[in-house]
Amino acid sequence: MNKLAIPSPVITTIPIHGSEEVFPVRRVYCIGRNYADHVIEMGNDPKESPIFFQKNTDNVDTSGKFPYPPQSNDVHHELELVMALKSGGSNISEVDAYKHIYGFAVGLDMTRRDLQAVAKKGGKPWEVGKAFERSAPMGTLTRIEESGNMDSGKITLTVNGDVKQDGDLNQIIWKIPRMIAHLSTFYDITAGDIVMTGTPAGVGPVVKGDKLVGTIDKLSPLEVIVI
Numbered sequence: 001m002n003k004l005a006i007p008s009p010v011i012t013t014i015p016i017h018g019s020e021e022v023f024p025v026r027r028v029y030c031i032g033r034n035y036a037d038h039v040i041e042m043g044n045d046p047k048e049s050p051i052f053f054q055k056n057t058d059n060v061d062t063s064g065k066f067p068y069p070p071q072s073n074d075v076h077h078e079l080e081l082v083m084a085l086k087s088g089g090s091n092i093s094e095v096d097a098y099k100h101i102y103g104f105a106v107g108l109d110m111t112r113r114d115l116q117a118v119a120k121k122g123g124k125p126w127e128v129g130k131a132f133e134r135s136a137p138m139g140t141l142t143r144i145e146e147s148g149n150m151d152s153g154k155i156t157l158t159v160n161g162d163v164k165q166d167g168d169l170n171q172i173i174w175k176i177p178r179m180i181a182h183l184s185t186f187y188d189i190t191a192g193d194i195v196m197t198g199t200p201a202g203v204g205p206v207v208k209g210d211k212l213v214g215t216i217d218k219l220s221p222l223e224v225i226v227i
């Protein structure tokens with residue numbers, strides 16, 4: 001390989017429960033509109049298909065701190081189940097989907113809702129609303145051997161101790177095998193890819209000083225302070 005002209009960019013990693021190893025992140029896929037009650041609260045039709053978008057790999061942050069980003073006055077929390085893939089392919093069948101999963105984590109899809117709304121209205125891309133610095137706070141990964149398939153279980157977010165989002169993974173519209181199968185019709189999904197699987201109802205704004213605690217049954221909780 002040729003000598004690098006500048007220092008190599010840092011690889012983004014996620015800690016793994018009970019392990020000294022860390023999980024290297026390649027891509028961050030996100031699914032929107034995947035819980036009917038959240039689709040309705042955003043004014044959309046739950047009969048329409050969920051949608052896909054991406055965040056940048058280096059938006060993933062495991063520091064437990066979320067710096068309030070510039071260019072927005074309406075940053076929202078979206079608590080999500082995150083799956084991490086140990087292998088992949090294209091045109092994966094739903095039957096084969098689970099064998100590509102390494103594990104699961106609790107994540108937050110932080111969103112500049114005001115910028116997203118402007119983009120939506122203008123039929124423009126969502127990146128400025130979704131893919132910004134440290135916009136994907138992430139907890140510790142639990143291997144699927146420990147967590148099981150995560151097709152049901154409580155998913156809850158508190159802000160300063162008050163319950164704001166409270167759902168169940170069994171409310172997900174496109175189940176995990178379908179998400180993987182469908183994504184793999186558009187992309188060559190690969191080891192290191194993570195998928196943020198959508199948020200239940202109750203999204204809302206955060207302000208500096210807020211303490212967010214996200215919990216999903218069987219997974220390590222995620223605690224994040226807004227700074």
Ligand code: MN
Nearest residue numbers: 078109198199
């Ligand atoms: Mn989301």
